[in-house]
Ligand SMILES: Nc1ncnc2c1ncn2[C@@H]1O[C@H](COP(=O)(O)OP(=O)(O)O)[C@@H](O)[C@H]1O
């Protein structure tokens with residue numbers, strides 16, 4: 001019987017399931033969007049049960065629509081939006097509160113108070129992370145401090161915390177397994193990336209009982225089997241990685257010095273730094289890429305909060321384009337940006353600036369400015385942010401990548417990709433398979449169940465599709481980049 005790997009990609013706006021064959025080809029996809037809750041300014045929540053239902057239903061749909069059932073699936077890989085925090089009751093399995101999403105800023109002031117206490121350095125040394133509301137620790141604390149009876153129940157060992165991977169495994173195994181993998185653990189701000197353990201000092205600092213924390217596993221092993229009646233037979237759950245780490249793996253950036261950037265809602269660049277953590281002097285994040293066969297691979301990451309989302313805003317907010325694709329057409333209707341710069345700091349700035357008080361800015365508008373210039377400036381603003389992150393990576397590691405592998409929805413935009421190469425001064429490479437996140441999780445699962453023999457075999461399935469080589473004169477690129485920084489400075493520290 002022909003066998004396949006099922007990959008579950010639980011993202012910020014949708015749940016996706018993809019069935020991959022032996023050559024790493026996508027043979028079936030199902031996708032479902034779910035509700036975003038914005039209860040207050042800066043708050044973002046999801047319903048954990050809706051995450052589960054949407055993910056379980058697309059999983060079933062992806063396999064049944066091509067006439068397969070659970071018996072055809074050799075293993076399941078899970079990849080997920082990271083940091084998003086769910087707390088549930090261990091006995092009933094019911095969440096205590098909505099999932100607090102990575103974008104949620106409700107704990108920003110608390111993070112500021114910790115910075116004032118001088119804790120930034122200690123937190124970076126232990127976790128590799130910048131002290132920010134982005135990560136899970138302060139979100140868990142918020143639930144324990146604000147939901148009636150939560151802290152007392154947590155202290156009695158009755159509550160469980162998990163990122164979305166952990167929640168899905170808990171559901172798939174019918175409340176049997178409370179586990180996560182190292183890559184997701186490394187985004188909680190509670191995991192010591194040197195000792196590979198939950199850090200007692202940090203658990204104490206954030207007042208989080210250790211009994212809430214999941215067991216931390218490698219990224220590729222058989223964790224258990226599906227227990228729900230979802231599939232006709234039990235299927236091994238065999239791979240877990242946070243979505244950006246999975247994309248790094250799916251892009252086959254397996255050697256030190258290789259980098260990828262994902263252009264989705266946000267932009268997430270990751271550079272493989274090998275078997276040792278490199279602490280950033282430029283406000284990048286040190287994170288765990290994956291652990292396979294006992295070996296840990298570390299990465300540096302630059303998380304840019306608004307990437308393709310600025311194009312969504314042009315479409316849904318400003319209504320100057322009908323669909324995302326139009327952004328390219330409009331941008332090419334003008335020769336250049338006409339002196340207009342767009343800093344897409346719509347929810348503040350992530351790496352490397354970490355300014356939660358920055359806001360979006362469009363500068364350099366003059367009487368000749370057309371809407372096309374603004375659209376072009378929005379796309380260029382995505383590329384400039386990515387270059388800022390790249391510069392920090394080069395400065396932190398001394399590694400000058402020869403190319404950047406790219407994926408995510410916005411890489412469909414050739415103008416953006418060409419501009420990115422122009423402003424970098426090196427190649428941007430788009431592979432033929434763009435679902436690299438799901439593919440990475442599939443590979444992790446497939447390796448664990450012996451569906452694929454080795455990473456060498458996997459490397460042979462990665463092919464470039466388009467290469468964007470730089471063609472802009474250096475002086476022009478330098479001039480544009482100089483003005484970008486002027487604009488960036490004006491967007492910072494805006495909200496009081
Ligand atoms: N042709 C395009 N040009 C620019 N941006 C695009 C284009 N197509 C899609 N996008 C952007 O890509 C994002 C969707 O990418 P995707 O990888 O699916 O995101 P996510 O996984 O974060 O939900 C959206 O923000 C959308 O605006």
Ligand SMILES: O=P(O)(O)OC[C@H](O)CO
Nearest residue numbers: 011012081082102264265
């Ligand atoms: O769901 P995505 O693709 O927007 O990714 C979210 C990131 O994992 C957040 O850190």
